[in-house]
Amino acid sequence: MAGQSDPHLSVFSPPEVEFLAEDEKVEIIPKFSLGSLHMICGDFGPFRPNIASEVPLWLAVALKERGKCDIRAPDWMSVDKLMQILEAERESPREFQPLPFHYIEISKLLFKHAHDNIQDIYMVSIKCTNASCTAIYISLFSLSVMIIQVRSLIEDIRDVRFHKVETGLQMISGRTHAVKALQKKVTFPT
Amino acid sequence: MSGPWSEEAEEDASSLAGTTDVELIKRAWRNEKAAPEILQFEGPLVLRVREQIQLLEETVEESTENGSNDLVVSLYQMDLDRTLFLLRSYLRIRLQKIEKYMIHISKTNLWNRLSEQEKKFTKRCTEIMEKLLEQSVLARLPYGYESFLKQSISSEEDDMVPEPQLDTFVFCKAKDAVGAFQLDDSGDEIVDLVADDLYVIRYKSIKGLVEAGQIDLV
Numbered sequence: 001m002a003g004q005s006d007p008h009l010s011v012f013s014p015p016e017v018e019f020l021a022e023d024e025k026v027e028i029i030p031k032f033s034l035g036s037l038h039m040i041c042g043d044f045g046p047f048r049p050n051i052a053s054e055v056p057l058w059l060a061v062a063l064k065e066r067g068k069c070d071i072r073a074p075d076w077m078s079v080d081k082l083m084q085i086l087e088a089e090r091e092s093p094r095e096f097q098p099l100p101f102h103y104i105e106i107s108k109l110l111f112k113h114a115h116d117n118i119q120d121i122y123m124v125s126i127k128c129t130n131a132s133c134t135a136i137y138i139s140l141f142s143l144s145v146m147i148i149q150v151r152s153l154i155e156d157i158r159d160v161r162f163h164k165v166e167t168g169l170q171m172i173s174g175r176t177h178a179v180k181a182l183q184k185k186v187t188f189p190t
Numbered sequence: 191m192s193g194p195w196s197e198e199a200e201e202d203a204s205s206l207a208g209t210t211d212v213e214l215i216k217r218a219w220r221n222e223k224a225a226p227e228i229l230q231f232e233g234p235l236v237l238r239v240r241e242q243i244q245l246l247e248e249t250v251e252e253s254t255e256n257g258s259n260d261l262v263v264s265l266y267q268m269d270l271d272r273t274l275f276l277l278r279s280y281l282r283i284r285l286q287k288i289e290k291y292m293i294h295i296s297k298t299n300l301w302n303r304l305s306e307q308e309k310k311f312t313k314r315c316t317e318i319m320e321k322l323l324e325q326s327v328l329a330r331l332p333y334g335y336e337s338f339l340k341q342s343i344s345s346e347e348d349d350m351v352p353e354p355q356l357d358t359f360v361f362c363k364a365k366d367a368v369g370a371f372q373l374d375d376s377g378d379e380i381v382d383l384v385a386d387d388l389y390v391i392r393y394k395s396i397k398g399l400v401e402a403g404q405i406d407l408v
Contacts, residue, residue: 012223019275020216034262039269040242041212062268066261101408169390 021105022058027072030063057106061113071114076100077107079146082153089160096161107154115147211238212273217406219280224361224407225400226393227354228287228295231305232280239277246270284308292316293339293351356394361408363388368404371396 012020023041030047037044044055052072055063063069075081076099085097100106110117218232246266253263288295288304292312295301304312320338328336335341339348368383373395383389388408399405 012220016279019272020220022272023216032261034259037262037265039266040210040239040246040273041269042210058268058272059265062265068261 017102018105018109021102021109022061023056024100024102024106025054026057026060026074026106026110027052027054028060028063028069029072030069032068057109061109064114064117071110071117073110073114073117074100074106076103077110077150077154079149079153082150082157086153086157086160089157089164093164093167096164097157099157104154104158107150111147111151211235211242212276215239215273215276215280219276219283221400221407222280222283222287226356226358226360228284228291228300228303230303230401231284231308233305236277236280236305239273243270243273243277246273285311287354288312289315291352291354292319293348294353297348297351356392356397358393359390360393360396361388361390362396362400362405363408364399364405366404368399371399 029050029052031049032047033049034045034047036046041056044059045053047053047069060069060071064071076085085099088097214235215232218229218235222229247270250263250266250270253259253266285308288308288311291300292315295304296312296316301309323338328338334343337343337350339350341349364383364385364387367385370380371383372380373391381389381391383405393400396405400407
């Protein structure tokens with residue numbers, strides 16, 4: 001089957017990792033009304049317009065593609081948060097900062113399917129700081145700059161972490177039986 | 191591919207509220223995929239998941255006939271497809287492992303970890319493989335070298351049987367704090383396994399924990 005990785009390497013192929021990431025929960029703002037869904041993977045809903053609800057990412061993307069909801073980008077996907085994380089990652093060579101386990105895949109999926117919603121969180125934050133409605137007129141240009149910023153921040157964090165993992169693995173090769181890969185919990189507190 | 195849908199399985203499912211069966215089969219799939227050797231077959235779990243898939247399939251079919259909400263039907267269909275994918279991947283990865291290590295599995299107590307169908311598959315697979323090698327290669331080799339399992343007649347053990355590499359490193363995550371855990375027999379290497387932290391460890395050392403379900407492979 002497509003997406004099935006080589007079994008002898010016992011690694012997960014990118015589509016498989018994406019599949020796993022799609023089970024992570026995100027918040028959506030429904031634009032429709034619907035009773036609870038009783039799925040094999042759990043019960044979700046009921047959905048009421050403008051009342052936030054938590055669903056797995058795949059469901060959020062499916063609804064989003066049909067124009068049925070907005071996805072609320074997770075808190076950690078803001079420029080401020082990511083900058084903090086990146087800085088902390090660079091400062092502590094042996095520790096990892098708390099981020100969702102599938103942060104790369106989640107951000108990729110959100111960029112692909114809900115980039116307009118990622119813009120939303122900036123709209124809101126700018127609105128708050130200016131305390132006026134001028135934010136609505138903010139140019140599309142600066143919005144896309146922010147999107148690029150988030151994207152490159154996530155890439156930077158990834159690079160720093162990969163480098164850490166690489167050096168960590170070099171250290172242990174042949175020496176020890178085990179190594180602690182992550183000092184901190186990878187689950188992100190909501 | 192059908193089995194008896196026992197009431198027992200249903201009770202099991204309800205008692206496990208909180209962790210869905212999808213979550214469990216996902217875990218089983220991940221562990222199976224990351225572990226170098228074959229793990230215990232999750233019989234009751236597979237049965238429950240199949241049962242749920244069948245139920246949902248019926249619901250989807252009914253709803254399609256009734257012409258009810260398209261959106262809901264398509265969402266349920268997606269859920270169904272995802273679960274089917276998980277189940278298939280789980281079964282498939284096991285078959286791939288069996289194909290690779292069939293002789294090793296049938297010779298050791300790993301045999302007991304297989305389901306009935308898998309046992310049948312292993313037997314047939316071994317037979318076919320043996321026949322193929324016999325006809326294409328072994329029959330033409332000189333005396334002393336025509337064994338399916340041994341390099342030559344002088345080998346004391348079966349040294350042509352592929353075995354899983356248990357020394358390989360795996361990534362794993364403890365579900366609850368396991369505490370100080372001894373990694374080798376001499377006791378020189380001790381690691382403190384904290385819940386939700388990621389570790390890279392030799393599979394051999396944590397084999398027991400994986401089998402007991404205390405630790406998950408990722």
